[in-house]
Amino acid sequence: MSSSRSFVLVSTVVVAFGCEPAPGRPPDAPRPAPSRAEGRHPRPSAAAPEDSGDPPQPIYGGSPVPSCGWPSVVAMISSGSVCTGTLLGPRLVVYAAHCGVEVHEVRFGEAMRGPGLQERVGVEHCVALPGGGPTTGDDLAYCVLETAVPQVPVVPPLMGCEVQVVVPGAPVTLVGFGRDEDGTVGLKREVDTVVVEVSPTGEIRIGGDGADTCKGDSGGPAFIELDDGSWRVFGVTSWGRGCGQGGWSTPLPSGIPWLEGQSGMDLTPCHDSEGAWDPQPGCGSFEREPWVGHGHWGSGCSGGPQTEAGSSCGAPLEPHGTSCAHACGGASTDGCWCDAACVAAGDCCPDAVQHCAHEVPSCLGACGALAPAGCWCDAECAAYGDCCVDRAVVCT
Secondary structure, three states: OOOOOOOOOOOOOOOOOOOOOOOOOOOOOOOOOOOOOOOOOOOOOOOOOOOOOOOOOOOOOOOOOOOOOOOOOEEEEEEEEEEEEEEEEEEEEEEOOHHHHOOOOEEEEEEEEEHHEEEEEEEEEEEEEEOOOOOOOOOEEEEEEOOOOOOOOOOOEOHHHHHHHHOOOOEEEEEEEEOOOOOOOOOEEHHHEEEEEEOOOOOOOOEEEOOOOOOOOOOOEEEOOOOOOOOOEEEEEOOOOOOOOEEEEEEEEHHHHHHHHHHHHOOOOOOOOOOOOOOOOOOOOEEEOOOOOOHHHHHHOOOEEEEOOOOOOOOOOOOOOOOOOOOOOOOOOOOOOOOOOOOHHHOOOOOOHHHOOOOOOOOOOOOOOOOOOEEEOOOOOHOOEEOOHHHHHHHH
């Protein structure tokens, strides 16, 4: 597939990907994904078929992700239906407005149920962008989680000068829990394809020739790689004219001002909400290989190679301030700590758990289970004497 290929749009029924009925049985266990050792986006690929008025086309390519592959991509569970979403911060998941706001649970892992399901997190509330939906370019919504999940590494949104990489022919990766060529729903799958066009309203057409999203993938991410080897979320899967024929994504950068303003959360560590370069302590240490499956779910799927301090649109932030970025196991340059003793001493940096889940024995995101640092946050830990020091505060 190349940027010079022309696509003819014909008058057909617009189908919003997503709202796939919840499956009645657990999907098969995920299979290992092919290696990307050959370089960026090496393989031809495809995704899943969709219900339409015509018989479904056979869709080939694409693969289930390995364990811990694309860990920030989650299943959005509402009554009788499924969409896909993307964790953008410890408590915020972005997805598509047409999926509705009745999401009651977010599921992490390689499958919605069965052996690949790793964690269920309740939803506090969801909000959809007013007037947003398929074909509008504003098909955005978000959910706030009941419990923070700071240990899972996120892929930040594309912002500012970075948007220049979204051009026809640019290689991208789509990820979701939607239907595959066999009709199976609920396995997290990835497919490599390219940007086809960007509409005057900013909507982005992606894929075709069998490389596409399908029902159940609505709200899921479109990822793109920058020149420094880091990845960004740039699109939210919205609608298409039949699986395998290419679909349209809502541009995430244009939705950031609403997302941050409505939620009150900072989702852009390197830019302000309008796209101006404004690096914060979290601007850097991004995962270089989020598809590979480094680490394990007990550690939040962290541990892979990371980027240096971000400099995609300007000078990197000088290594100072109250952040644990690049300081795990010791003190930051202004004196707060990022080690195993900081919780008990009360001198942790504010983002200690986010960056240093292995060293900081906190129950954030781990209530009722084993924390990444090895201490426990369940009902029995007091009897065993192995509770994290903040269990009584975090897990009330």
